[in-house]
Amino acid sequence: MKLSKNVAGSVKLPASKSISNRVLLIRALSYSFLPIHNLSEAEDTLLLDKALNSNTNRFYTGDGGTTFRFITAFLSKIVGEWYIDCSERMKERPVKVLVDALNELGAQITYTEKEGYPPLHILGSNLNKSKLSIDGSISSQYITALLLIAPSLVNGLELKIKGNIASRPYMEMTLKLMEEFGVKTSFVDNKISIAPQDYQFKPFTVEADWSGASYFYELLSLSEKGELFLVGLTRNSLQGDAQQVELWKQLGIQTSYEETGVRLTKVPRTIEKLHFDFSDMPDLVQTFAVVCCFKNIPFQFTGVETLKIKETNRIKALIQELKKFGYLLTEQKEGTLSWYGKRKGIDEKMVSIKTYGDHRMAMAFAPVAIIHSIEIKNPEVVKKSFPDFWQELRKFDCNQ
Numbered sequence: 261m262k263l264s265k266n267v268a269g270s271v272k273l274p275a276s277k278s279i280s281n282r283v284l285l286i287r288a289l290s291y292s293f294l295p296i297h298n299l300s301e302a303e304d305t306l307l308l309d310k311a312l313n314s315n316t317n318r319f320y321t322g323d324g325g326t327t328f329r330f331i332t333a334f335l336s337k338i339v340g341e342w343y344i345d346c347s348e349r350m351k352e353r354p355v356k357v358l359v360d361a362l363n364e365l366g367a368q369i370t371y372t373e374k375e376g377y378p379p380l381h382i383l384g385s386n387l388n389k390s391k392l393s394i395d396g397s398i399s400s401q402y403i404t405a406l407l408l409i410a411p412s413l414v415n416g417l418e419l420k421i422k423g424n425i426a427s428r429p430y431m432e433m434t435l436k437l438m439e440e441f442g443v444k445t446s447f448v449d450n451k452i453s454i455a456p457q458d459y460q461f462k463p464f465t466v467e468a469d470w471s472g473a474s475y476f477y478e479l480l481s482l483s484e485k486g487e488l489f490l491v492g493l494t495r496n497s498l499q500g501d502a503q504q505v506e507l508w509k510q511l512g513i514q515t516s517y518e519e520t521g522v523r524l525t526k527v528p529r530t531i532e533k534l535h536f537d538f539s540d541m542p543d544l545v546q547t548f549a550v551v552c553c554f555k556n557i558p559f560q561f562t563g564v565e566t567l568k569i570k571e572t573n574r575i576k577a578l579i580q581e582l583k584k585f586g587y588l589l590t591e592q593k594e595g596t597l598s599w600y601g602k603r604k605g606i607d608e609k610m611v612s613i614k615t616y617g618d619h620r621m622a623m624a625f626a627p628v629a630i631i632h633s634i635e636i637k638n639p640e641v642v643k644k645s646f647p648d649f650w651q652e653l654r655k656f657d658c659n660q
């Protein structure tokens with residue numbers, strides 16, 4: 261694919277997988293069959309949906325962090341014996357904080373391979389303890405998993421969060437969705453309290469995905485001219501990644517909210533370098549690292565410590581792949597990724613990008629095809645969150 265330097269057109273984004281997975285779990289906890297409109301077709305969502313509708317006691321959750329962690333909490337409170345398996349990469353992503361919490365509530369969960377990691381064997385029961393304290397700095401998904409089941413626990417849940425809350429907007433998204441389905445929650449001074457109560461499920465429509473939108477902001481940013489319309493995005497989003505709008509403005513992309521989506525136009529950029537704490541928007545680090553290098557904007561990104569335990573070690577993967585274009589990124593201290601503007605020349609006419617099983621590596625590098633000839637290895641990885649990504653990108657192919 262050779263991308264045009266003038267990108268004009270409209271993009272159909274996938275539905276948010278974060279919202280989809282939460283709403284699927286809430287519907288299952290409500291014993292409801294009412295419809296969820298615009299449910300994501302991401303593999304992570306398809307696998308969760310399948311698990312929630314299966315009648316076996318063995319589940320496979322693939323590569324999905326939320327998929328694995330949400331189903332773990334869900335099964336822990338159902339009396340029975342359950343086995344949850346997953347992909348090889350998920351077996352390297354820790355789950356101890358969640359398992360310890362569920363065991364403290366009364367479940368009996370054991371590791372079937374490596375201590376602290378999936379896969380799991382679960383003896384589920386009526387969890388009747390209600391007070392917990394949990395480390396919030398590793399993944400918000402542990403907190404979300406506990407919150408989602410909290411109203412259905414015999415004595416509810418009082419959750420005290422210790423340390424920083426990584427990916428905090430995702431936890432806030434969970435609380436907002438619970439409220440949307442009629443559950444009362446209280447969040448004061450790092451303590452969340454939820455009394456036992458029933459969800460009131462109702463038909464629901466999932467928003468378009470702000471994380472997936474970032475690759476088209478990047479596309480316009482790397483182009484020479486153009487204008488894009490991203491269908492389905494709204495200003496009042498439940499997604500923390502909607503906050504990327506402010507960053508793009510500094511980088512020269514203006515967002516205008518219209519009735520059916522957002523319009524992106526090019527404006528002069530207002531910054532020469534970018535210092536930003538990504539702990540609220542961890543999934544956008546790859547997009548901004550790539551765009552900043554190719555626009556020659558030195559950067560220092562803090563709050564990136566959780567990236568090592570995502571689909572791949574994203575810090576290492578970014579350093580390795582950007583080096584192929586001569587950009588020398590450094591991780592001088594844990595949780596900080598920087599590029600000081602240093603670049604060495606390269607001879608390669610065509611650069612081959614490894615994706616390491618990570619959808620966001622493929623999507624963050626794809627727009628670079630505007631500037632440099634690239635080949636993306638294992639492009640099918642996008643199915644984890646954005647199955648139609650290549651189809652949408654092809655709209656900007658010169659040979660179309």
Ligand SMILES: O=C(O)C1=C[C@@H](OP(=O)(O)O)[C@@H](O)[C@H](O)C1
Nearest residue numbers: 278326399400401427430542566
């Ligand atoms: O709750 C969610 O839907 C998510 C939370 C974040 O994970 P962490 O809380 O592990 O950072 C994010 O990176 C992931 O893509 C989706």
Ligand SMILES: C=C(OP(=O)(O)O)C(=O)O
Nearest residue numbers: 323324325326543570571
């Ligand atoms: C980190 C991600 O997802 P998960 O943790 O649910 O696998 C992601 O989609 O970038």
